[in-house]
Amino acid sequence: MDKTAKEMPPVEEILRQQEEELCIDLEENAILAAEFRQAEAATKAGES
Amino acid sequence: MAAKDVYASRDEVTKVLIENLRTYGNLEPPGDYGRPYNGGTRTYYQFSCANYLRMEAASRAHRDNRWFSDATIAEKSYTLKDGAKPVEIEYWYGIENGQGFDGSLRRFYNAEDILELENTLESVIGDQDSDRAYAQGLLLDNGAAIAGIEPNNENLYHGMREYAREQGLNPIGEKMSAQLFMKTCKLSYDYAQDPLFTEEELQHMESNPKILFYGMKQANNLMKGMLEAETRQKQQGQENQMPDQPARPFAGLSVMPLYSDIPIPGPDGKAYVDREILQGEAAYGFLVQLNALDKERFDAIQRGEGKAAMAELLFSYGSYDNGPVPLKIGSLELRNKESIQEALSYKLMNFRQSLLADAELRKTYLHFNQIGTPSLNENKLLTECRQQLKECEKVMARFAWEEKRYCREHPEIQAINERKARTYRYACTKEMKEKLGEFPQAFVLNVTPADGKENLYLDGLDQWETATPAMRKLNPMPANAYLIETTRRPDQLAMDGYARKLQIAFTLAEVEAMEQLSKLQLHSENHGPVDRPFAVPVIEDYSGMAAIRHLQKERAGDARYARRWQETGAFRRGYRKDVSLSLEDKKLGACSYEEGQGRFAQEQYQKMTELLGKEDLRLQAGYQVFQRYAEPERSGEYKVGNIPSPEKRQAYLEAQQAAIREHRPGEKAKSREWYEYYASLALRDDRNDTPEKFQRAVIGEMQKDGISNRKIEGIIKQNKAFDKALLPTKKAAGKKHQAIIIEEKEQQQAKGKGRMLSMRQNR
Numbered sequence A: 001m002d003k004t005a006k007e008m009p010p011v012e013e014i015l016r017q018q019e020e021e022l023c024i025d026l027e028e029n030a031i032l033a034a035e036f037r038q039a040e041a042a043t044k045a046g047e048s
Numbered sequence B: 001m002a003a004k005d006v007y008a009s010r011d012e013v014t015k016v017l018i019e020n021l022r023t024y025g026n027l028e029p030p031g032d033y034g035r036p037y038n039g040g041t042r043t044y045y046q047f048s049c050a051n052y053l054r055m056e057a058a059s060r061a062h063r064d065n066r067w068f069s070d071a072t073i074a075e076k077s078y079t080l081k082d083g084a085k086p087v088e089i090e091y092w093y094g095i096e097n098g099q100g101f102d103g104s105l106r107r108f109y110n111a112e113d114i115l116e117l118e119n120t121l122e123s124v125i126g127d128q129d130s131d132r133a134y135a136q137g138l139l140l141d142n143g144a145a146i147a148g149i150e151p152n153n154e155n156l157y158h159g160m161r162e163y164a165r166e167q168g169l170n171p172i173g174e175k176m177s178a179q180l181f182m183k184t185c186k187l188s189y190d191y192a193q194d195p196l197f198t199e200e201e202l203q204h205m206e207s208n209p210k211i212l213f214y215g216m217k218q219a220n221n222l223m224k225g226m227l228e229a230e231t232r233q234k235q236q237g238q239e240n241q242m243p244d245q246p247a248r249p250f251a252g253l254s255v256m257p258l259y260s261d262i263p264i265p266g267p268d269g270k271a272y273v274d275r276e277i278l279q280g281e282a283a284y285g286f287l288v289q290l291n292a293l294d295k296e297r298f299d300a301i302q303r304g305e306g307k308a309a310m311a312e313l314l315f316s317y318g319s320y321d322n323g324p325v326p327l328k329i330g331s332l333e334l335r336n337k338e339s340i341q342e343a344l345s346y347k348l349m350n351f352r353q354s355l356l357a358d359a360e361l362r363k364t365y366l367h368f369n370q371i372g373t374p375s376l377n378e379n380k381l382l383t384e385c386r387q388q389l390k391e392c393e394k395v396m397a398r399f400a401w402e403e404k405r406y407c408r409e410h411p412e413i414q415a416i417n418e419r420k421a422r423t424y425r426y427a428c429t430k431e432m433k434e435k436l437g438e439f440p441q442a443f444v445l446n447v448t449p450a451d452g453k454e455n456l457y458l459d460g461l462d463q464w465e466t467a468t469p470a471m472r473k474l475n476p477m478p479a480n481a482y483l484i485e486t487t488r489r490p491d492q493l494a495m496d497g498y499a500r501k502l503q504i505a506f507t508l509a510e511v512e513a514m515e516q517l518s519k520l521q522l523h524s525e526n527h528g529p530v531d532r533p534f535a536v537p538v539i540e541d542y543s544g545m546a547a548i549r550h551l552q553k554e555r556a557g558d559a560r561y562a563r564r565w566q567e568t569g570a571f572r573r574g575y576r577k578d579v580s581l582s583l584e585d586k587k588l589g590a591c592s593y594e595e596g597q598g599r600f601a602q603e604q605y606q607k608m609t610e611l612l613g614k615e616d617l618r619l620q621a622g623y624q625v626f627q628r629y630a631e632p633e634r635s636g637e638y639k640v641g642n643i644p645s646p647e648k649r650q651a652y653l654e655a656q657q658a659a660i661r662e663h664r665p666g667e668k669a670k671s672r673e674w675y676e677y678y679a680s681l682a683l684r685d686d687r688n689d690t691p692e693k694f695q696r697a698v699i700g701e702m703q704k705d706g707i708s709n710r711k712i713e714g715i716i717k718q719n720k721a722f723d724k725a726l727l728p729t730k731k732a733a734g735k736k737h738q739a740i741i742i743e744e745k746e747q748q749q750a751k752g753k754g755r756m757l758s759m760r761q762n763r
Helices: A002-007 A011-022 A027-047 B001-022 B048-059 B070-075 B129-141 B155-166 B173-184 B200-209 B210-234 B282-300 B340-357 B358-368 B377-408 B413-419 B430-436 B492-500 B507-519 B545-568 B601-614 B618-627 B646-662 B671-683 B691-704 B709-716 B735-762
Strands: B067-068 B087-093 B102-110 B253-260 B307-318 B322-327 B424-429 B445-449 B456-460 B480-485 B503-507 B520-526 B537-541 B574-583 B588-593
Touching: A002 B503, A027 B067, A027 B070, A027 B102, B001 B048, B001 B102, B001 B210, B048 B210, B067 B070, B070 B646, B087 B574, B102 B588, B102 B601, B129 B155, B129 B173, B129 B210, B129 B377, B129 B588, B155 B173, B155 B709, B173 B200, B173 B322, B200 B210, B282 B307, B282 B322, B282 B340, B282 B377, B307 B377, B307 B735, B322 B340, B322 B377, B340 B358, B340 B377, B358 B377, B377 B413, B377 B520, B424 B456, B424 B492, B456 B507, B456 B735, B503 B507, B507 B545, B507 B618, B520 B545, B537 B545, B545 B574, B545 B601, B545 B618, B545 B646, B574 B601, B574 B691, B588 B601, B671 B691, B671 B709
Parallel strands: none
Antiparallel strands: B067 B102, B087 B102, B253 B307, B307 B322, B424 B480, B424 B503, B445 B480, B456 B503, B520 B537, B520 B574, B574 B588
8 A cells, every 4th residue: 555655646746746847827727727628618519 | 739839839938038038127028017817717817827927928018917818709709909919828638637638828819909898998007005005015914024114116026035035935936026026016116227137147047948937936836825825814804805906094904992991082072982893994093092192191190180091902903913902091101102003013012022021021921821821831922922023013014004105195183193292301311321221111202312403401300399490500411412201200200210310301491481480489478277366477488489389289288178078077277378479579469268168279279370471471381391390289189179169168067057056065064165166156157267257256156145245255265366355345235135136036936836837737
């Protein structure tokens, strides 16, 4: 169990690292992602 | 689009930004206030980190900070104007689950480029006082050490840099933080004069394009934390306001008066109600009134009217909650200040400062407080004190800024604040000051070096009253002396042990007034009590302040006797006195009174002192100087309300006469007993205010009782002062007179019977 835990860092830790590396704000990114997912879904629905 | 494309576009952005930094000293050209934000989503958010830099690199001074995504534009069917230039904003897929992710760029357009939003321009005006107040608040609330600094743009910019450095940011992050901070607060900075980066740093950035983005990431984290702290505070019941709205005055200030021994009048004259929560401007208004009352009351106490009154209030401002603040209104615990921030700072911080400085006090405090809080120990107490003090200092710096702004707009409030109580000024030589060390803050309000602008003359604390300045030359204030402002009169300071250490600092006008007062003469003749007058009157002569002191003693003595017989029943006719005042050879006026009647205390003292002003204004000024500096004579005793009114006195005397009559001596009583009986009756008539009137009254009483002339003669022998010429002649006390008396008696008896009859009939 311990071994696995060491190999797999917690999701929060990964997120933190990504945020640092990416120079983004996770909250802002989540809002943007939601905005665009919605828009894309609407476009797809329109196409079909 | 793949992540590597997004990264590649960042390098392009960096190039533009470095160019801007070289040209303008800043990431963008000047003139653009506030941060860009997404105008299309329901959640308000400002672009940050990489996207903030992308917006900055677009470097077009848009007057509108709203940006709309292509998705929003499509959804709302907005029409883009010709030549509309988008900014590419990055967002990342699949990042939420911590697995694989990918980057993407989306186009955002400014509101100015959208046809449908033509007349909805939200232009942003920056550099307002409210913007600076907001910036200062942000820094203070987050513990930046900017307390007491004038919050201008330059200080705020450097304050933020200092704060970022303290928080461990590297130089790039520090500068990015200050830039982001100023943008967030809608403040400008002269980057052309003081560029963000040096050429060396710019070259370093060119070879390492990621540095700028990493610095911005650091800055964003710091800024976000600061804004979140601010939001948390707002949520904790503080005033909720958007930064772009002008701040309401004293937002977050809350005061609740708990109780007060005397009413605290509001601006409309109506007294504040206990336990009413006052907030913002109203809370400040209350503090203004309280400060004014403290000064007014102090002046009244010095005039001998009333005493200090206890009050207590709760105070909190922003994140700082002081809890109960006890206050003695009239003791100048608010230190005679012209600003509430200064008035309160001492009161709020003094106790904790004392706790930090004084180990004995800490011991006592712990002794009493460990009972309720057993976990409290010295270290904990020290830490708490330091924290609270830091917090208090922070919020009071903000208060000072708010107050300054508020009072500039409300000169009427400023005028109230500027009213000063009449405190006392003393001089202390430089050497003595060094010897004395720190003055006790409890009663020393200010210690300032003498500026030499005012001519001041020094006199000893215990000498000034005994010898008037005309008799000895007063020393002028030495140039290197210190001026001490206190709440203590000379006699009080002497009691505190400063008799030979400080000297009273009189103004030239005060010295001149006292010189004039020294020419005042008082002549007093004491004739003794009305029943046993002195054969020769006792004469007293006073001059100058001693004359005033004598009048005050007489006033206090008169009031004391008058009260005593009312309160204890002890009765005594006082001495009859004639007092006259003169200035050199000119007589100003005179009055006669009998001690204990209360008339001198109630009216005549005032009339006598008014004579001074009628004759000579300097004389009156001298009297005022004396009143101000001298120990009041048993203050309160001569207050009008404390002295029985003439009606009350009359009723009291009549009741006493009736009681004496009930104990008429028996027929076989001795002459001494008879004399005491009749003298007591006559003494209890106020109208008998001369020995002659008194003696006539004694004889009259005896005659009313039908006592024979011979017996009267025997009785009055008991008082050697009695004038025998007043004795009734045989004719006057003949049978005819006795017959009249008997007739009167019969009439009275008949009246009494008649009354009895009518009472029976009524039943």
